[in-house]
Amino acid sequence: xxxxxxxxxxxxxxxxxxxxxxxxxxxxxxxxxxxxxxxxxxxxxxxxxxxxxxxxxxxxxxxxxxxxxxxxxxxxxxxxxxxxxxxxxxxxxxxxxxxxxxxxxxxxxxxxxxxxxxxxxxxxxxxxxxxxxxxxxxxxxxxxxxxxxxxxxxxxxxxxxxxxxxxxxxxxxxxxxxxxxxxxxxxxxxxxxxxxxxxxxxxxxxxxxxxxxxxxxxxxxxxxxxxxxxxxxxxxxxxxxxxxxxxx
Numbered sequence: 001x002x003x004x005x006x007x008x009x010x011x012x013x014x015x016x017x018x019x020x021x022x023x024x025x026x027x028x029x030x031x032x033x034x035x036x037x038x039x040x041x042x043x044x045x046x047x048x049x050x051x052x053x054x055x056x057x058x059x060x061x062x063x064x065x066x067x068x069x070x071x072x073x074x075x076x077x078x079x080x081x082x083x084x085x086x087x088x089x090x091x092x093x094x095x096x097x098x099x100x101x102x103x104x105x106x107x108x109x110x111x112x113x114x115x116x117x118x119x120x121x122x123x124x125x126x127x128x129x130x131x132x133x134x135x136x137x138x139x140x141x142x143x144x145x146x147x148x149x150x151x152x153x154x155x156x157x158x159x160x161x162x163x164x165x166x167x168x169x170x171x172x173x174x175x176x177x178x179x180x181x182x183x184x185x186x187x188x189x190x191x192x193x194x195x196x197x198x199x200x201x202x203x204x205x206x207x208x209x210x211x212x213x214x215x216x217x218x219x220x221x222x223x224x225x226x227x228x229x230x231x232x233x234x235x236x237x238x239x240x241x242x243x244x245x246x247x248x
Contacts, residue, residue: 001033002203003220004192008048010038014059020222025067028224030126033073034159034190035136036085041161041194042076045083045114049076052088052096061094068092070126074135074159077101082116087133087159089124098124100133104141111137121147129154129229132183136160139173139187142180149181149242154232158187164200171202171215178206182236184227191218208235 003020006012017033035041038056039048050056056075064071070091077084077099085105089098101118105111121144123132132148132155139158148156156177162170170187178185184207191201204215205225216223236242 001031001222002189002191002201002216003034005034005038005040005190007040007194008042008044010048010055013038017063020220021063021067025069025222028067028069030070030072031063031067031222032157032159032186032188033071034188035074035087035161037073037075037159039076040190041109041136041197043110043114045076045078049078049083051078052099057088057090057096060088060090061096064090064092065094070097072131072133072157072159076115083114084118085111085115085135086118087135087157089131089133091126098122098133100124100135102135102138103144104137106137123148123151123153132156134158136162139170139177142177145177145181146245146247149183149245150247152236152242153181153183154229155184155186155227156181158185160187160189161194161197161199162187162189162202163197164202165198167200167202171204174204175206175210175212178208179210182208182239182242183232184208186225191220208232 077086085102087100100122103118130153132153174187186205188203190199202217205213
């Protein structure tokens, strides 16, 4: 779902998401939202933080259960006295399956002053798919994604609030993550404006050879794509480059 969240307003954003879900949304395995889904990329961590079963996860769990879909979404997690920018996986039974804490806070915007960094890569599972998780600025650090290649993940997902001024970086890096790890690479971004930045989305998907499958700019839209695990298997068998990978 590529959409324009109302700045720092969880209630209005839940209403907006509800309005975008329609009767055609069915037989879908996975629904992915942008970073900090219900707030936008705010630095007011203390004001908008939640525990693991707060407003965001409660709302998303209901959505997952009602539409029988796995969800990947972002929110601000509070643990003790620390705040994290996280990506959560909620399955179709409304259970929290995995939680990834953003490894690389965006120091250019002082995110590192408001959020603690995560310490580990997290690959979640949907059926027999292994899915590597990442958040926005993580995309600039390929070493995170190499952990997912080592695990032979078939898909890497990056949720973001990525500005239009660096749009070409977004597309090229998503494509590179697909090529170097021989997997599908999906990036889900927002559109619209926050108080400082303009976003034009460009949510997109690349196949294991780096071919663009879809890319959508400047529209609020649920973008539908089909993934074939066999394509990942075939690519890795024909071009067994990952077998020569050595982590240094």
